[in-house]
Amino acid sequence: MLEFLLCSLVTILPDYLYRRYGQGKRIGREITLYSMWFELRRGITACLILTVSLITMIFYFHPSTTNASTAFRTVTILPETGGRVAEVYVSRFQKVKAGDPLFRLDSTAQEAALEVADKRVAEIDAQMTVSTTELAAADGQIQTAEATLQQAQDDLGRQLELQQRNASTVxxxxxxxxxxxxxxxxxxxxxxVANKQSLQTKISTLLPAQKESAQAAAKQARVELDKTVVRAGVAGTVQQFTLRVGEVVNPLLRPAGVMVPENAGRTTLIAGFGQIEAQVIxxxxxxxATCIGKPFTIIPMVITDVQDVIASGQVRASDQLVDAQQLARQGTITAVLEPxxxxxxxxxxxxxxxIANAYSNNHDEIEAPETGTGRKIFLHAVDATGLVHAMILRIQAVLLPVQTLVLGGH
Known part of the structure; x- marks a missing residue:
């Protein structure tokens, strides 16, 4: 309607003024409801052609869409392991910070496994103490064996000396x-000596390796125990959280609730524009943009990213062939808008x-020296028509609450 009114100012109105003051024809006498088409046929025809051309230009070079939303992604509250709920720390609609505990699962088995792992570490420490004592005993055994060997060597030396003096005496x-x-x-x-070396190897290599393995097992058991306390991965608000003590949760089948991140849906706007505008966006x-959640407000934005594929055309591998008719639904060009x-x-x-509008900007091409005069005039007209679309968006922002609350019956 706005486009028609603007076009009528340069088509129908001049035609009427000529008829009225140039030919002296007046509305209600020479110009009636029945003769209006004949009298103003040139202005009406030009107005219709100009209106259609203007609407086409505006909606092509300055795309508009009602498929825009402050979309956001939620985070499912899931434990890393299944189990029965032993304690709940938060409630619905409660704001939490990253790392805050949400609920705890029964940890009897994990605590027992951790205790066994800790006992194994203590056992290896005791073996190291015992082996140190055995090493001292091995030094004593070496000294005893060396003394016995020395005594035997001395006895053998005396007997050999006596035999050399008198062979018949020995x-x-x-x-x-x-x-x-x-x-x-x-x-x-x-x-x-070999026994001592074995003990030294046991103390310096074997027992430390066994201790490290036991400590790793204890660390793993502690990690499994920590998994029984489910914590918030991000800061946000807990939603649809109706968990109670005694319930069984499972990471595959029984989620505990949903968390809405703190900045979810507050930084970007996701809009779907028509496919015909793929070369413009x-x-x-x-x-x-103007949003129904914040009426009477125009939010200036900028397109930061445009999805280079259309979601409606995606095909997933399955055991059935895909008929092209299933892809006939016209999809949209997805664009990301930021304030x-x-x-x-x-x-x-x-x-x-x-509701979102995007505006073409041809200033660089207009200023380029290689751009022709006709092209510059056309691009100036394209940029100027963006004002019409901006006016339409502001009218929509004013009428949107009326349409929703009054005409919509909400």
């Missing part, structure tokens, strides 16, 4: 026995429905 069998005794004592010394375009100035979406409830 029997050869006694010499052989002492030699075997020396070899046996030498083996005892080697065994004692570009990141960096200035936009405006031109920080905090301008404050007061708009997340999830609000909005």
């Amino acid at each position: 029997a050869q069998r006694e010499i052989d026995r002492l030699r075997q005794l020396v070899e046996g004592n030498r083996g005892a010394v080697a065994a004692a 570009k990141p960096g375009m200035i936009a405006e 031109l100035y920080p905090g301008q979406l404050n007061g708009v409830p997340p999830g609000s429905n909005c």
Whole structure:
């Protein structure tokens, strides 16, 4: 209607003024309801053509959509492991910070596993103490074996010396026995030294490795115990949280509730523009929006990102062939809009429905020296028609509460 009124000012109105003052024809006499088309046919025809052209230009180069919303993503409250609820710390609509506990599962099995792991660490510490004592005993065994070996070697040396002086005084069998005794004592010394080295290896390598494994098992058991306390991953508000003590929750089938992050839906606007405007919608375009959650307010925005695919055309791999008729539903070009100035979406409830306009800006092309005169005039006209769309958006912002509360019957 606004476009028609504007076009009539330069088509129908001049035609009527010519008829009225140039030809002296007056409304109600020469110009009646029945003769209006014949008398004003040139102005009416030009007005209709100009109106259709103006509407086409406005809606193509300055896209508009009612499919805009402050969309937000919720976070499902889920435990990392299933179990029975033992204690609940929060209630519905309560605001929490990241890391705050929400509820706790029964942790009897995890506490028992942690206690077993801690006992294993203590057991290995005791083995290290015992092995240290055994190492001291091994030093004593080495000294004893070395002393016995030395004594046997001394006895063998005396007997050999006596045999050299007088062969008849010492029997050869006694010499052989002492030699075997020396070899046996030498083996005892080697065994004692090997036993000490084994204890040293056990103390320096085996027991520390076993202790580290036991500590890792204890750490894992403590992690499993910590998992029984479900904490908030982000700051936000707890919603649909009706959990009670004794209920069983499962990470796959039984979520505990939903959390709405603190800044969810308060920083961006998701809008779906028509496919025909795919060549017009570009990141960096200035936009405006009015939301039903914040009436009588125009929010200046900028398009920061444009999805390069249309969601309605996606195909998922399955055991059935996809008929092209199933993809016939016309999708939209998804664009992300952010406020031109920080905090301008404050007061708009997340999830609000909005109306958004995007405006083409051809200033750079107009200023370019290679742009022709005709092209510059056309681009000036395109940019100027954005004012009409901005006026329409402001009229919609004023009428939106009336349409919702009065005409909509809400």
